[in-house]
Amino acid sequence: MMDYDYDIVIIGSGLGGLTAASLLSRMGFKIVVVESRNRIGGRFSTFEYEGFKLPTGAILIPDGWVVNLLEDMGIGADNLRPITQVYYRIDGERYEIPAEIGVPKVLDIIDKLERKDAEKKKRPVKPVELRKIMRGYYKKMRGINQEETITVRDWLLQYTENEKVHDAFDTLCTGLMMAHSWELPVSKFFLFQEMTKFYISPDGNLSIVEELAKVVEKTGAVWINSPARKINIKEGKATSVIVEKEGKQIEIKCQMVISNIGAKSTVNLAGKENFDNGYLEKMRIKLRPSPCLLVLVASDKPLCLEGINNGLEIIMGSRRIKTVIPISNICPELVPAGQHLIYTSAKSESTLHPMDIKYEMQQVKSDIREFFPDFENYGRILKIRACGIINEWPEGRTWLGYGMPLETPISNLFNVGDSCIAPGLIGTPGSVESGYRVADIVKKIL
Ligand SMILES: Cc1cc2nc3c(=O)[nH]c(=O)nc-3n(C[C@H](O)[C@H](O)[C@H](O)COP(=O)(O)OP(=O)(O)OC[C@H]3O[C@@H](n4cnc5c(N)ncnc54)[C@H](O)[C@@H]3O)c2cc1C
Structure with a gap:
């Protein structure tokens, strides 16, 4: 060996891991990153298919942690394309609503x-109770x-039984926090650090x-096609x-191991027997991994937000699709000439x-058929990725507010990535922030 x-x-x-x-x-440490796949980036990467540059997972880069990292690394984020307009489809109508006033405006x-519908149908109004909800919202x-362990739905039920209001909160929870409103505790919901601006990478x-x-x-060094098979532990230290590299097993001696493969897989690599019962x-x-279906729809003509090159659409009252991002409107360089592409992840x-x-x-x-009537004639589903909770590719390795610590019972073995998100963070900002935190800890130790 x-x-x-x-x-x-x-x-x-x-x-x-890369953060x-x-x-x-x-800081001057000699690092090797080992990656099992033939491409780096995991759920934040790109693959080519029929001339399209498709995301492996994430598409929206929220302003903040990721952009700051690029600036800190001298890479610059100038070429990222901003998404500044958010449209809501409510009862089939489209409304432009600035992200800062999203909830009250919706x-x-x-x-x-x-009120209009109740008047038209001469039925009693199912009150929205806007003032009461917003008072409760700002108080929280x-x-x-x-x-507090009641769910977001139960908290909201104190104020209203209006189904559309409940649907709006569920859309918020599934779109940004990884769980449904009837699953997520209200205490976690209100930890969420608001995202008001997003970017897409045109490359x-x-x-x-x-x-x-x-x-x-x-x-x-960064090695692709190099799966880690085992973390050797001796006397409580990695x-x-x-x-495995080029068909051979190699041993990399080190002072520290940082694992980006999720807390559960880290335990499997290092051996359960090395972790105390409390940690396990x-x-x-x-940990509550969150599933989704990533659906990429190609078409010969735009299927939504035609002519708008900095917007996304949030759909209320749908079966599954909540957010639709017309990638080709924002970054036409990611698709072949004459083609259009929308991205949606369905919970x-x-x-x-x-x-x-x-x-x-x-x-x-x-x-898709209901919300994009042109799909039947002009569209096709290009790719679907099932991101399940039992495979290693969920939308998030845990819900908002349910991150594991970076530290493990093994003093020089740490986790990083979205199984260790800090309270209030999720997705790419959560992963990057965990990278900053672990780098800080390691710097102090070594
Ligand atoms: C469909 C989908 C849509 C999403 N949309 C968004 C979005 O729009 N915005 C957002 O902010 N976030 C989004 N996310 C979440 C975001 O992609 C993730 O939170 C983030 O990319 C996770 O990064 P990570 O650091 O945990 O590493 P991961 O992406 O989990 O990478 C782990 C890497 O480890 C490798 N690996 C696994 N086992 C081994 C081994 N034994 N040896 C070596 N390598 C190994 C894997 O191949 C992988 O490359 C989305 C996720 C999905 C799936």
Whole structure:
């Protein structure tokens, strides 16, 4: 077996792993990142298909952590394309609503529609209770009791039974927090750090992670097609990682291991026997992976937001599709000439149970036909990725507010990535923030 020596081995080249790797490389540590796939970036990457540059997972880059990382690394974020306009489709009508006033404005529209409909049908109004909800909303924003375990839906039921209002809150929860409103505790909901501006990379996310990899490669290495098979633990410390590279097993000796493959897979690589029961129990009860269907729809003519090159659409009252991003309007360079592309990730009926993929797909197709009437004549489903809770590719490795600590019972083994999101963060910002945190800890230790 060949031997290598590095200060730190990072397992997985997702956004969290590469954040930690690039920051620690810049501090002078000799790093190797090992990646099992033939491409870096994990759920924040790009693959080519029929001339389209398609995302492997994330598409929207919220302003903040990711952009700051690029600036810190001297990569710059100038070429990212901003999405500044958010449109809501409510009862078939489209409304442009600035992200900063999203919730009250949506409720106000629902209120007006409800009154109009009740008057037309001569039925009693199902009150929206806008004022009461907003009073309760702002009160919770000022301070939340972390012990509060009622769900978002139950909290909202104190104020209203209007179905459209409940649907609006569910759309918010599934779109941004990884769980349904009847699953997520209200205490977690109000931790959420608002996102008001998003970006898309016109060169695909792979180009971003490649820039991060270049920072690492100045003093270290990034190996693709190199799955880690084992983390060796001796006397309570990680001493080396066994990696398969070019058909051979190699041993990388190191002072520190950072794993970006999710807390559960880290335990499997290092051996359950090296973790105390408290840690394993926490992992079992805390981590809540979130499933979704990533659906990429190509067409010969635009299917939504025609002529708008900086907007996305949020659909209320759908079966599954909540957010629609017309990628080709914003970044036409990602699609072949004359083609259009929309991106949507659809949340299944439950985020707690494995998806019935066939059934979920039928629901998504019904949504597509209903909301994009031109689909039948001009569109086709280009790619679908089932991101389940039992495979290693969920939309998020855990819901908002349910991150594991970065530290493990093994003093020089850390996790990074979206299984370790800080309270209030989710997705790419959550992964990047965990990379900053772990780099800080490691710097102090080594
Ligand atoms: C469909 C979908 C849509 C999403 N949309 C958004 C969005 O719009 N905005 C947003 O902010 N977030 C979004 N997310 C979430 C976001 O993509 C993730 O939170 C983030 O990319 C996770 O990064 P990570 O650091 O946890 O690493 P991961 O992406 O999980 O990467 C881990 C890497 O480790 C590798 N690996 C696994 N096992 C091994 C091994 N044994 N040895 C070596 N390598 C290994 C994997 O191949 C992978 O490359 C979306 C996710 C999905 C799936």
